[in-house]
Amino acid sequence: MRIALFLAAVFAAAVALTALGVSAQESLRSYVIVGDAIPDSLTGEAGDAARGRAIVANRSVGLCLLCHRAPIPEERFQGDLAPDLAGAGARWSEGQLRLRLVDASRLNADTIMPPYYRLDHLQRVARNFAGKPILTARQIEDVVAYLASLKE
Amino acid sequence: MRKLSVALGLATVFLASLAMAQAGKDQRRSGYQDMGPTLQKMQDDDTANPAMLYVQAGEALWTQKAGAADKSCADCHSAGSMKGVAARYPAIPPGGDRPVDLEGRINLCRTEHQKAAPFGAESEQMLDLSAYVALQSRGMPIAPPNDPRLAAFRMHGGQLFKGREGQLNLSCANCHDDNAGKKLGGATIPQAHPTGYPIYRLEWQALGSLKRRLRNCMIGMRAEPFDEDSEDYIDLELYLMDRARGMTMDAPAVRP
Numbered sequence: 001m002r003i004a005l006f007l008a009a010v011f012a013a014a015v016a017l018t019a020l021g022v023s024a025q026e027s028l029r030s031y032v033i034v035g036d037a038i039p040d041s042l043t044g045e046a047g048d049a050a051r052g053r054a055i056v057a058n059r060s061v062g063l064c065l066l067c068h069r070a071p072i073p074e075e076r077f078q079g080d081l082a083p084d085l086a087g088a089g090a091r092w093s094e095g096q097l098r099l100r101l102v103d104a105s106r107l108n109a110d111t112i113m114p115p116y117y118r119l120d121h122l123q124r125v126a127r128n129f130a131g132k133p134i135l136t137a138r139q140i141e142d143v144v145a146y147l148a149s150l151k152e
Numbered sequence: 153m154r155k156l157s158v159a160l161g162l163a164t165v166f167l168a169s170l171a172m173a174q175a176g177k178d179q180r181r182s183g184y185q186d187m188g189p190t191l192q193k194m195q196d197d198d199t200a201n202p203a204m205l206y207v208q209a210g211e212a213l214w215t216q217k218a219g220a221a222d223k224s225c226a227d228c229h230s231a232g233s234m235k236g237v238a239a240r241y242p243a244i245p246p247g248g249d250r251p252v253d254l255e256g257r258i259n260l261c262r263t264e265h266q267k268a269a270p271f272g273a274e275s276e277q278m279l280d281l282s283a284y285v286a287l288q289s290r291g292m293p294i295a296p297p298n299d300p301r302l303a304a305f306r307m308h309g310g311q312l313f314k315g316r317e318g319q320l321n322l323s324c325a326n327c328h329d330d331n332a333g334k335k336l337g338g339a340t341i342p343q344a345h346p347t348g349y350p351i352y353r354l355e356w357q358a359l360g361s362l363k364r365r366l367r368n369c370m371i372g373m374r375a376e377p378f379d380e381d382s383e384d385y386i387d388l389e390l391y392l393m394d395r396a397r398g399m400t401m402d403a404p405a406v407r408p
Contacts, residue, residue, distance in 0.1 A: 077338025081331040114320040129319040
């Protein structure tokens with residue numbers, strides 16, 4: 001009897017946790033990975049490259065320039081611990097860029113690249129960022145459009 | 153022809169031994185070695201190093217009687233007796249069962265011996281006094297105690313150092329082990345050896361503790377910082393001091 005009650009409690013807790021997990025997940029759009037890419041836009045629409053450039057250049061929004069260089073000459077102090085974004089659009093398709101932004105750990109578990117559109121398997125997330133991806137689906141699409149335009 | 157081959161052989165041996173000597177050389181660099189000559193000069197000159205103002209205040213505190221016991225630090229500790237102390241903390245205090253850092257040790261003296269209220273973390277007095285004590289280890293090698301009870305705490309600190317955290321899902325090791333020397337934004341990533349704490353950080357325009365520095369990194373990773381009195385800080389510091397074992401203390405240091 002006691003065991004049954006315990007099991008029921010465990011079950012209830014598991015259901016509650018799953019529900020929480022699902023509700024956190026639900027703020028993310030679902031996507032399909034094909035090979036090493038997410039071929040379809042997260043929003044169903046094409047991003048805006050000009051907005052994407054502004055996101056990449058912004059150190060508290062995209063954060064990209066902390067680690068990457070990019071052909072954004074007005075921004076000094078670009079990092080150099082990750083690949084130069086110049087030519088990214090020649091090296092990768094939009095779908096490949098999208099997966100590398102959304103969750104690069106799908107391709108390399110040890111990558112330093114933050115998961116820009118993932119909420120699970122994160123530890124000690126600061127309260128003001130909890131439950132939020134680094135970029136929204138629309139921002140991801142804007143950055144994809146910008147990076148895809150960097151052909152050289 | 154034979155002469156040439158002998159010369160080539162000798163050159164090869166020479167280059168190989170040079171390479172071996174390089175490989176055997178300590179690859180660790182302190183934050184001091186990573187800064188420009190202007191800042192190094194500022195740190196080296198006691199009349200220009202802003203941390204020395206805090207040291208002076210700490211020296212005054214050292215002889216000031218405090219608490220219900222009406223005792224000063226100097227009533228128990230002779231002048232210069234703090235030599236090497238900052239270079240070996242965190243350590244487990246007598247009768248204790250877990251390590252405390254230098255600030256924790258100072259507060260134990262306050263509560264147990266002076267019967268006074270502990271200083272607040274990051275309080276002016278705590279920074280002053282720890283700077284005064286740390287200065288007495290300047291030039292000495294970091295020498296954590298060989299206390300086997302520390303191993304478990306140190307291992308936990310290592311796990312914290314290597315564990316991912318925050319919205320950006322980064323570990324300390326991602327930057328300070330794997331990418332030290334490269335540029336994060338405009339700043340050179342240091343190897344994170346705690347040789348100089350408390351440090352006068354130009355970015356802060358103030359003296360600050362290692363805890364404050366660790367908190368900065370956590371906020372940068374968008375992680376929830378440890379609570380002010382969390383033992384996690386001590387464990388991390390234990391790990392860092394062991395990682396920097398043998399490196400030269402340069403406290404109180406100036407950093408960008």
